[in-house]
Amino acid sequence: GAVVSQHPSRVICKSGTSVKIECRSLDFQATTMFWYRQFPKKSLMLMATSNEGSKATYEQGVEKDKFLINHASLTLSTLTVTSAHPEDSSFYICSAKSGTRQDTQYFGPGTRLTVL
Amino acid sequence: AQSVTQPDIHITVSEGASLELRCNYSYGATPYLFWYVQSPGQGLQLLLKYFSGDTLVQGIKGFEAEFKRSQSSFNLRKPSVHWSDAAEYFCAVAAPGGGNKLTFGTGTQLKVEL
Numbered sequence: 001g002a003v004v005s006q007h008p009s010r011v012i013c014k015s016g017t018s019v020k021i022e023c024r025s026l027d028f029q030a031t032t033m034f035w036y037r038q039f040p041k042k043s044l045m046l047m048a049t050s051n052e053g054s055k056a057t058y059e060q061g062v063e064k065d066k067f068l069i070n071h072a073s074l075t076l077s078t079l080t081v082t083s084a085h086p087e088d089s090s091f092y093i094c095s096a097k098s099g100t101r102q103d104t105q106y107f108g109p110g111t112r113l114t115v116l
Numbered sequence: 117a118q119s120v121t122q123p124d125i126h127i128t129v130s131e132g133a134s135l136e137l138r139c140n141y142s143y144g145a146t147p148y149l150f151w152y153v154q155s156p157g158q159g160l161q162l163l164l165k166y167f168s169g170d171t172l173v174q175g176i177k178g179f180e181a182e183f184k185r186s187q188s189s190f191n192l193r194k195p196s197v198h199w200s201d202a203a204e205y206f207c208a209v210a211a212p213g214g215g216n217k218l219t220f221g222t223g224t225q226l227k228v229e230l
Contacts, residue, residue, distance in 0.1 A: 004159060034217075041125075043206065043220040044160075093160070103148070103167065103216065107159035 003027055004096050006108035013084055014116055021079045021111045023094030029074035030096035034105065035067075038091040050077050084115040118143040118209050122221035129197050130229045137192040137224050139207030147209040149190040150218065151181055154204040163205075166190065167212070177201070202228045 003026040013019050023033060032051050036044040048064075050056040050071035058064045066088075068080040077096075081088050091112050095105040119142045129135050141147060148167050152160040164175025171183040181192045190207060207221040 009157075043222045044218075046217060046219075049217065095160075097216065104162060104165070105216065105218065107152070107161070109157060109159040 002098065002104075002106040004030075004094065004106045004108040006092075006094055006111050008111060009109065010112045010114075012114045012116060015085055016083055018080055018082045019084055019113060021081075021092055021094075021113070023077045023079070023096070023108050025075045025096045025098075025106070028096075028098045028106075030077075030098065031074065032097040033071055033077040034095045034097075035069060035077075035079050036093045036095070038093055038110070040091075044093060047079075081113065084113070086115045089113055089115045118147060118211060118219050120207050120209050120219055120221035122205075122207055122224050124224045125222070126225045126227065128227040128229060131199050132196050135192075135194045135197045135201070135226070137205050137207075137226070139190045139192065139221060141188050141190065141207075141209045143188075143209060143211070145212075146183075146185065148212055148216070149181075149183060150208040150210070151175065151179070151190075151192045152206045152208060152220075153177075154206060154223075160206065163192070197226075197228055199228045199230055202226055 005024045007022045035047045038044045047062045048056045048058045056069035071077040093110040095107045121140045150165045151163040154160045163179045164173045166173045166183045204223045206223045208218045210216045
C-alpha cells in the first residue's frame with residue numbers, strides 16, 4: 001500500500017518551453033502533497049506544499065510563477081516548470097501524505113528534467 | 117530553524133559486516149526523526165521513524181536507530197549488511213505538529229563489497 005507514482009520519469013525539453021510533471025497517489029487519498037528538488041550529490045530541498053483544493057505554499061526562494069503547482073484532486077498533483085531554462089534541470093520528487101496517516105510521507109520515484 | 121547533518125558522504129562496508137550511519141540534528145526540542153533509503157529508479161522508502169517513547173526504534177529490512185537526546189543524534193544501524201543494502205540513505209527531521217515538513221540531511225552513499 002501507499003504507492004506514489006510520477007510521470008514522466010524522464011523528460012528532455014528545449015529552453016523556453018514548459019513541462020508538466022504529474023504525481024499520483026495510487027491507493028490512498030493524499031490530502032497533502034509535497035514537491036522537492038534534488039541536485040546531484042545533494043539533499044532534497046522542499047519547494048512547496050500543496051493541499052487539495054487550495055493554493056500551494058512555496059518555500060522561501062522558490063518562484064511560484066516559475067513552478068506552478070496544482071492539487072486538483074485527492075490523488076493528483078502537478079508541477080509545471082514554465083519557460084524552462086538549463087538551470088532548472090534537476091531531479092524533481094513528490095511525496096504525499098495520507099489523510100489517515102498524517103505522520104508519514106510516501107515518495108514518488110522522481111522525474112529527471114533536462115533542459116537543453 | 118532545524119537542520120540535519122550526515123557527516124559521512126560515502127561509506128563502504130563488506131557484506132556481513134555491521135553498519136552505523138550517523139545523523140545529528142539541530143532543533144530546539146525533540147523533533148520527529150526519520151531515516152529514508154533511496155535506490156536508483158525507486159522513490160525514497162521509509163526505513164523507520166521516531167516520534168516519542170522508546171529511544172531504540174526498529175525498522176524494516178533489519179535496520180534500527182537510536183535516539184540520543186544528549187547528543188542530538190539519531191544513528192542508523194544494521195548488524196549484518198547485505199549487498200542489496202547498497203543505496204543512498206537520508207536522515208530527516210520534522211517539527212512536531214508543524215505540518216510534517218521534512219528537512220533532509222545531505223545523504224550517505226553506502227557501498228557494499230562482496
